[in-house]
Amino acid sequence: xxxxELSLEKLLxxxxxxxxxxxxxxxxxxxxxxxxSALYMVMGSFSSSKGAIFxxxxxxxxxxxxxxxxxxxxxxxxxxxGANATGELVKYKEPLDLSSNAYPVTLxxxxxxxxxxLDARMLSCLTVKDELLGFIAINGKFSGEPFTQYDxxxxxxxxxxxxxxxHSHSLLMKLMHKYTENKNLYDNLRRIxxxxxxxxxxxxxxxxxxxRGHSHRVSAYSAVLAREMGWNNDEVEGIRIAGLLHDIxxxxxxxxxxxxxxxxTSYECxxxxxxxxxxxxxxxxxxxxxxxxxxxxxxxxxxVDGSGYPDRLKKGDIPIGARIMALVDAFDAMxxxxxxxxRLSFKEAMDEVKDNWNKQFDPDVVYPFxxxxxxEVRREVDNPTIVPLLQEQLDSVTLNRFFEGFPRA
Amino acid sequence: MVKRYNNFKEVGDTVVLYPDNYINDIEGEKLEELCTSxxxxxxxxxxxxxxxxDLINSIGxxxxxxxxxxxxxxxxxxxxxxxxQVNYDVFSIVGLTKHIMIFETEEDAIGGNxxxxxxxxxx
Numbered sequence: 039x040x041x042x043e044l045s046l047e048k049l050l051x052x053x054x055x056x057x058x059x060x061x062x063x064x065x066x067x068x069x070x071x072x073x074x075s076a077l078y079m080v081m082g083s084f085s086s087s088k089g090a091i092f093x094x095x096x097x098x099x100x101x102x103x104x105x106x107x108x109x110x111x112x113x114x115x116x117x118x119x120g121a122n123a124t125g126e127l128v129k130y131k132e133p134l135d136l137s138s139n140a141y142p143v144t145l146x147x148x149x150x151x152x153x154x155x156l157d158a159r160m161l162s163c164l165t166v167k168d169e170l171l172g173f174i175a176i177n178g179k180f181s182g183e184p185f186t187q188y189d190x191x192x193x194x195x196x197x198x199x200x201x202x203x204x205h206s207h208s209l210l211m212k213l214m215h216k217y218t219e220n221k222n223l224y225d226n227l228r229r230i231x232x233x234x235x236x237x238x239x240x241x242x243x244x245x246x247x248x249x250r251g252h253s254h255r256v257s258a259y260s261a262v263l264a265r266e267m268g269w270n271n272d273e274v275e276g277i278r279i280a281g282l283l284h285d286i287x288x289x290x291x292x293x294x295x296x297x298x299x300x301x302x303t304s305y306e307c308x309x310x311x312x313x314x315x316x317x318x319x320x321x322x323x324x325x326x327x328x329x330x331x332x333x334x335x336x337x338x339x340x341x342v343d344g345s346g347y348p349d350r351l352k353k354g355d356i357p358i359g360a361r362i363m364a365l366v367d368a369f370d371a372m373x374x375x376x377x378x379x380x381r382l383s384f385k386e387a388m389d390e391v392k393d394n395w396n397k398q399f400d401p402d403v404v405y406p407f408x409x410x411x412x413x414e415v416r417r418e419v420d421n422p423t424i425v426p427l428l429q430e431q432l433d434s435v436t437l438n439r440f441f442e443g444f445p446r447a
Numbered sequence: 448m449v450k451r452y453n454n455f456k457e458v459g460d461t462v463v464l465y466p467d468n469y470i471n472d473i474e475g476e477k478l479e480e481l482c483t484s485x486x487x488x489x490x491x492x493x494x495x496x497x498x499x500x501d502l503i504n505s506i507g508x509x510x511x512x513x514x515x516x517x518x519x520x521x522x523x524x525x526x527x528x529x530x531x532q533v534n535y536d537v538f539s540i541v542g543l544t545k546h547i548m549i550f551e552t553e554e555d556a557i558g559g560n561x562x563x564x565x566x567x568x569x570x
Contacts, residue, residue, distance in 0.1 A: 048540045055505040058471075075473050075506060082505030085541040087516045108513060180512050181542025 063203035117149035257281030259366035276328025287317030470507030498529030
């Protein structure tokens with residue numbers, strides 16, 4: 039091959055390498071692999087046997103190796119360069135010949151010694167705008183030939199390509215960092231929010247030693263029933279919160295009335311029955327991320343025949359969430375001890391539900407409730423919620439007998 | 448005794464390595480690892496036969512230089528054979544042809560027939 043032919047071949051080879059480098063740095067491959075490939079392309083172009091790419095690590099304030107070849111383990115090598123020197127170096131678009139003792143190589147300070155230990159001969163800055171992102175360092179050519187002006191230009195262009203890759207990756211990492219930071223903040227806020235709601239629920243239940251855990255059970259039962267009725271995750275979460283807070287109005291009711299074992303006077307009855315409205319007034323001032331919580335609280339003592347309180351609404355006018363809560367609230371009240379009577383058995387409670395079918399309780403809610411209980415008894419669900427809290431053993435045969443007399447859907 | 452495997456052949460203290468069709472990504476390092484394992488086992492002469500190799504790019508050059516350095520560090524001998532013109536040109540561009548003995552066939556390389564050096568396969 040003549041000199042002219044060799045030059046042309048070399049030009050074509052380098053153009054081809056640049057095209058491949060462009061393709062590599064825009065590929066969706068893993069960043070480590072991209073950087074490694076880019077380094078190998080640079081080294082292959084200059085027949086270098088040793089090379090490394092360094093990237094600035096803001097936390098450590100130094101340039102750390104992110105890819106290397108022919109240098110063994112250089113994980114511990116760090117290039118420390120002062121801020122002023124960095125500001126000057128970024129101006130030099132041409133690669134630096136490290137065999138020189140002249141400016142700007144002198145800007146490298148102690149890093150120059152580290153680079154010499156790595157046998158580095160050429161150093162190219164990786165910059166985007168005025169930011170020094172890193173360096174490429176390579177040793178002399180395998181052939182022993184000197185680096186020409188043409189080589190300097192080629193290394194400079196390859197460095198620009200690699201700079202964009204580093205810059206994009208760095209932006210992505212910053213974005214990921216911000217995302218994680220925001221997510222953690224959001225998770226913390228969410229935890230505080232839930233903790234606060236749980237604290238309210240505990241405060242409500244604390245007023246009545248008999249109803250300890252009542253709000254949590256109503257919450258859990260409502261959620262599982264809503265899910266059975268096909269509600270989506272967001273809606274289920276809403277009724278779960280409503281269940282925790284449905285009795286919040288009791289905070290304003292005298293404790294002696296709540297805990298009274300003997301029949302209530304009409305005044306005491308009015309006081310106790312005021313709790314859904316008080317609860318509504320408290321909760322309607324809060325902007326919940328879920329819909330309907332204040333109204334579910336207000337209407338959880340309504341009955342489908344219109345004989346409930348406070349608004350004496352009939353079936354279709356009662357929010358469906360309130361109809362769910364009306365059933366599970368009564369069911370939990372029946373299956374737990376009260377100051378005025380011991381708890382009812384499951385069968386007795388379901389007999390009450392049957393007796394009040396389509397009067398107090400909505401059949402559209404009762405049937406899915408029965409369905410959930412059947413599934414839990416048959417162990418068709420992974421995490422049973424209602425049956426484990428009933429304090430009695432249920433089996434399929436007995437259960438079917440319980441439900442035999444129920445009106446058909 | 449000659450032992451021929453899929454991508455390498457052992458002939459006495461010589462190993463002949465047969466790279467894939469392309470040496471153009473960092474997967475090519477597997478060839479370097481294979482070479483290192485032979486050097487560690489005491490093989491002194493490494494022949495790389497490129498008869499089946501159609502393309503070597505800058506990454507491939509980098510991998511091959513890594514192999515040359517490793518062989519030389521252990522005072523071994525590394526020879527190339529079966530180079531197609533296109534690959535010979537790549538080695539000329541990066542200056543490897545001045546430093547590596549290149550043979551037309553792997554037999555010439557194994558035999559160390561220096562008179563045959565500098566040739567490009569006509570196949």
